[in-house]
Amino acid sequence: MSDINQTGVAGIDAQQLVARALEARKRAYVPYSHWAVGAALLTESGEIFEGCNIENAAYTPTNCAERTAFFKAVSEGERSFAAIAVVGGREHEEPKDICAPCGVCRQVMMEFCDPKRFRVILGTRDGVCVNETLEQILPYGFGPDTLA
Numbered sequence: 001m002s003d004i005n006q007t008g009v010a011g012i013d014a015q016q017l018v019a020r021a022l023e024a025r026k027r028a029y030v031p032y033s034h035w036a037v038g039a040a041l042l043t044e045s046g047e048i049f050e051g052c053n054i055e056n057a058a059y060t061p062t063n064c065a066e067r068t069a070f071f072k073a074v075s076e077g078e079r080s081f082a083a084i085a086v087v088g089g090r091e092h093e094e095p096k097d098i099c100a101p102c103g104v105c106r107q108v109m110m111e112f113c114d115p116k117r118f119r120v121i122l123g124t125r126d127g128v129c130v131n132e133t134l135e136q137i138l139p140y141g142f143g144p145d146t147l148a
């Protein structure tokens with residue numbers, strides 16, 4: 001299997017994780033931006049938590065897809081994560097370009113993941129495009145180890 005298709009968990013490849021993110025994206029609630037995002041968060045034990053963005057008439061309570069997936073998982077007792085796949089684009093269209101996580105979501109990843117090992121996988125309708133570590137997309141990250 002090529003490096004770009006690795007998730008760090010045996011038996012689950014990046015393409016499979018992108019497929020789950022595309023499924024999650026179908027449930028995005030985006031009446032304001034019309035920008036639909038889906039995420040699939042893979043635990044070290046091989047479980048997958050899906051998330052979509054959920055918008056709000058007051059705008060600021062909006063939750064990104066990545067954070068929905070993290071908060072679902074953490075609230076169910078999960079703390080060990082291997083990778084996340086993210087897909088996004090205009091509602092009712094297939095995502096043709098990558099959608100990179102916002103800064104707030106990168107910071108949430110920093111709270112629960114090892115930045116040298118956790119993989120951020122960005123896909124489109126055509127498959128996996130980017131597979132990098134959290135440290136690569138959030139250099140000099142501030143996290144729990146900083147305060148320890």
Ligand code: THU
Binds near residue numbers: 055088099102
């Ligand atoms: N959004 C995400 O869900 N994840 C990202 O990585 C970027 C942005 C959402 C927030 C909002 O609902 C919409 O996309 C437009 O910003």
